Amino acid sequence: MSSTTASPFPERIELTGEGIVLRDWTEGDLAAMPDLFDHPDTAYWTPLVSPFDEAAARARLDKARRLRAEGTTILLAIATDGGAALGEVMLRRAPEGTELGYAVGPAHRGQGLATRAVRVMAAYAFEQLGVEQVILELEAENASSVAVATKSGFRLLDVPLIEGEEKGRPYVLQTWGLNRP
16 A cells, blocks of 8 residues: 555544534543543453553554554544543444444443444444444443444344454454444
């Protein structure tokens, strides 16, 4: 691939809908990121590093910018008013499909933020990127993520499970899909 290939993603993104704003991470978010992501549940269910400290926040912001420029991934902060970040939603274009992911800070769970963020990001993928299906890859034991998948309209796909190991623990992922309306 040529290094001069332009990213299919815009340099700046702000998506609104369902009472939330999905916006670019900024330098001003660095101090708040550890409170969002340095939690045992987040460490267990996601590939985010643990402990998630200020250095991890800087690395995450830099990675978000690099992946956007490469045209593979969008990482956006979830906010209710465009202000303080409450979590993150991800869209990743990969050979296996257009995958979504999310993490919501412990203090902000139970408000439907992940479900709403997934629906807004899926709409972006369908309307702006022209994809036919978005997927979620999650562990069946992660009841919160299964709830997000079902509330967002995803269906469990009849495809092989994804087995692997991360952070010293084995995992088995199911693939859930949502087709273009």
